[in-house]
Amino acid sequence: MTSGGLTGTISDTVARIRQEVCRLHEQLTRWELVTWTSGNVSARVPGADLMVIKPSGVSYDDLTPESMVVTTLDGDVVDGNHSPSSDTDAHAYVYRHLPQVNGVVHTHSPYATAWAARDEAIPCVLTAMADEFGGEIPVGPFALIGGDDIGKGIVATLEGHRSPAVLMRNHGVFTIGASAKAAVKAAVMCEDVARTVHIARTGGPLVPIEPRHIDALYERYQGVYGQR
Numbered sequence: 001m002t003s004g005g006l007t008g009t010i011s012d013t014v015a016r017i018r019q020e021v022c023r024l025h026e027q028l029t030r031w032e033l034v035t036w037t038s039g040n041v042s043a044r045v046p047g048a049d050l051m052v053i054k055p056s057g058v059s060y061d062d063l064t065p066e067s068m069v070v071t072t073l074d075g076d077v078v079d080g081n082h083s084p085s086s087d088t089d090a091h092a093y094v095y096r097h098l099p100q101v102n103g104v105v106h107t108h109s110p111y112a113t114a115w116a117a118r119d120e121a122i123p124c125v126l127t128a129m130a131d132e133f134g135g136e137i138p139v140g141p142f143a144l145i146g147g148d149d150i151g152k153g154i155v156a157t158l159e160g161h162r163s164p165a166v167l168m169r170n171h172g173v174f175t176i177g178a179s180a181k182a183a184v185k186a187a188v189m190c191e192d193v194a195r196t197v198h199i200a201r202t203g204g205p206l207v208p209i210e211p212r213h214i215d216a217l218y219e220r221y222q223g224v225y226g227q228r
């Protein structure tokens with residue numbers, strides 16, 4: 001399909017989101033979160049029940065804004081010359097069920113996915129984890145690709161946590177954010193803490209952070225930290 005179905009303001013907005021989503025994929029390779037074509041970023045299109053997602057099977061070097069695919073929140077293509085990512089159903093389910101989420105990222109980043117392979121949540125033993133995740137990074141259920149099973153597992157797990165990241169068992173990482181950039185940041189931070197906590201445990205027992213300290217760190221970071 002081409003852009004025939006999109007006109008006016010929505011067409012301009014979609015063009016902007018195509019650029020944003022394309023550029024954010026550079027971060028997946030920059031931070032070594034993906035191998036071959038295995039990860040993807042999507043963003044909700046503001047003001048429309050649409051999302052923009054990576055095309056299926058296109059290598060990161062070849063991605064362009066024009067090659068991004070626009071779908072409905074049921075995963076049906078409305079604009080684009082490629083098939084959407086095979087993870088489109090999972091992204092779409094998240095947007096349908098979590099209205100505050102405007103960006104979703106999926107990777108098989110190695111340290112985080114190793115925790116998923118063990119069905120083991122990453123315990124909150126670093127202040128940086130308390131800041132970004134507000135506690136442990138939880139594990140979601142095993143789910144086969146296709147249909148809503150992965151999406152259901154992501155939403156059911158994250159609804160009970162402050163974490164914007166979930167380790168889907170035997171699979172990999174899904175992150176959510178108020179923006180696609182925030183979801184990418186969560187994916188980068190998830191892999192970073194997965195690696196550090198793994199290394200820490202090889203040297204001895206992990207030391208937990210008290211829940212009240214996790215709360216204080218999370219509230220400060222989410223509310224105060226950074227440039228206003």
Ligand SMILES: [Zn+2]
Nearest residue numbers: 107108171172
């Ligand atoms: Zn995957």
